[in-house]
Amino acid sequence: MVKKETQCIHSGTIENGGTGGVTSPVFPSTAFDYLEKDDLPYPRYFNTPNQKAVVEKVCALEGAEDGVLFASGMAAITTAIFAFAGSGDHVVMMDELYGGTHAFATDQFKKFGIEHTFAATDSGSIAAAIRENTKVIVLESPANPLLGVIDIRKAAESARGRKQKIITIIDNTFATPVNQNPLKYGIDVVVHSGTKYLGGHSDLCCGMTVTTKEYAKRIRETAKHLGGSVNALTCYLLERSLKTLAIRVGRQTENAARIAEFFEANRKIKKVYYPGLACSPHHELAKSQMEGFGAIVSFEPDADAGRFVRALRLIKPAVSLGGIESTICSPAVTSHAKMSADERKRIGISDSLLRLSVGIEHSDDLLADIERALK
Numbered sequence: 001m002v003k004k005e006t007q008c009i010h011s012g013t014i015e016n017g018g019t020g021g022v023t024s025p026v027f028p029s030t031a032f033d034y035l036e037k038d039d040l041p042y043p044r045y046f047n048t049p050n051q052k053a054v055v056e057k058v059c060a061l062e063g064a065e066d067g068v069l070f071a072s073g074m075a076a077i078t079t080a081i082f083a084f085a086g087s088g089d090h091v092v093m094m095d096e097l098y099g100g101t102h103a104f105a106t107d108q109f110k111k112f113g114i115e116h117t118f119a120a121t122d123s124g125s126i127a128a129a130i131r132e133n134t135k136v137i138v139l140e141s142p143a144n145p146l147l148g149v150i151d152i153r154k155a156a157e158s159a160r161g162r163k164q165k166i167i168t169i170i171d172n173t174f175a176t177p178v179n180q181n182p183l184k185y186g187i188d189v190v191v192h193s194g195t196k197y198l199g200g201h202s203d204l205c206c207g208m209t210v211t212t213k214e215y216a217k218r219i220r221e222t223a224k225h226l227g228g229s230v231n232a233l234t235c236y237l238l239e240r241s242l243k244t245l246a247i248r249v250g251r252q253t254e255n256a257a258r259i260a261e262f263f264e265a266n267r268k269i270k271k272v273y274y275p276g277l278a279c280s281p282h283h284e285l286a287k288s289q290m291e292g293f294g295a296i297v298s299f300e301p302d303a304d305a306g307r308f309v310r311a312l313r314l315i316k317p318a319v320s321l322g323g324i325e326s327t328i329c330s331p332a333v334t335s336h337a338k339m340s341a342d343e344r345k346r347i348g349i350s351d352s353l354l355r356l357s358v359g360i361e362h363s364d365d366l367l368a369d370i371e372r373a374l375k
């Protein structure tokens with residue numbers, strides 16, 4: 001099998017036979033000939049040529065059979081949950097999750113008759129939270145924003161051998177398909193906010209689920225009702241972005257490791273969270289299931305976090321992450337603002353916590369910016 005860099009370029013490309021062009025042609029049509037067709041393409045059926053092309057590329061990278069491309073990461077996550085859980089069912093979720101996913105459970109599950117339990121970031125707590133009516137387990141690793149790591153093999157294992165079928169879903173956004181492939185550890189469904197690394201240039205919003213053929217079919221059936229689909233031009237942009245995913249993420253991961261080491265050695269930084277650091281409590285586990293440690297570094301500066309952010313020149317204060325430009329944000333007022341202050345405190349998200357998404361700039365320049373701002 002070819003390597004990920006090569007899959008990024010070639011997997012899923014639509015052959016452009018007529019002209020011999022090397023890139024996939026774009027088919028913006030929303031109306032297709034229905035005569036003598038059993039699989040009629042339509043954007044909200046999630047089966048147009050350009051949707052299929054990007055799905056195939058990510059499937060190759062994740063080792064998946066099939067998938068569904070959505071208009072956002074949240075569309076992907078919520079549709080995947082609804083595909084497998086309904087009224088009377090129970091969902092186990094890590095409590096350290098992307099704020100929007102956490103809020104989806106607390107704000108919305110009840111009105112659909114779905115029960116949920118939040119469990120700590122360890123496979124034992126996940127297993128202990130499983131009930132007779134549990135149908136779905138939602139995981140995230142490394143998790144947003146404290147980079148907690150869960151034992152993916154064990155978490156997947158805990159869902160098996162039960163009376164009922166339990167589907168495990170993992171949000172793999174932070175790791176990217178380059179650094180971690182949870183399906184090979186027994187996870188059923190991998191979800192990405194494609195807005196982050198898959199898009200990678202902070203200019204498109206999308207999401208994806210990749211899984212088996214059978215589960216993808218089930219997710220697609222639910223998705224047809226909920227309707228969070230993407231048009232061909234967004235697919236084109238995403239396909240183009242995915243071609244550089246491996247080299248982007250490779251450089252971003254290298255830069256992040258260097259910055260994390262700088263933080264660890266710096267007296268002005270109180271705490272640093274990065275699974276690649278040997279001193280991280282998650283390091284050994286991360287090493288056993290990740291090919292690289294990702295490009296998000298969270299930390300708490302000793303001084304006023306707001307002043308530090310304002311003193312940066314190169315690194316931009318911005319919500320979202322995963323772009324080629326380095327960005328920084330305060331989770332307490334951005335991604336996790338919807339979570340109550342008590343809940344944030346319980347999970348360990350302090351008001352001075354900063355989440356740095358490391359880009360592909362030269363690490364010398366990034367470190368110079370950080371050093372200057374710390375002064």
Ligand SMILES: *Cc1c(COP(=O)(O)O)cnc(C)c1O
Binds near residue numbers: 072075098171196207
């Ligand atoms: C951003 C993000 C999401 C949500 O994705 P959208 O594309 O904004 O809907 C989900 N999970 C994680 C880990 C994220 O960072």
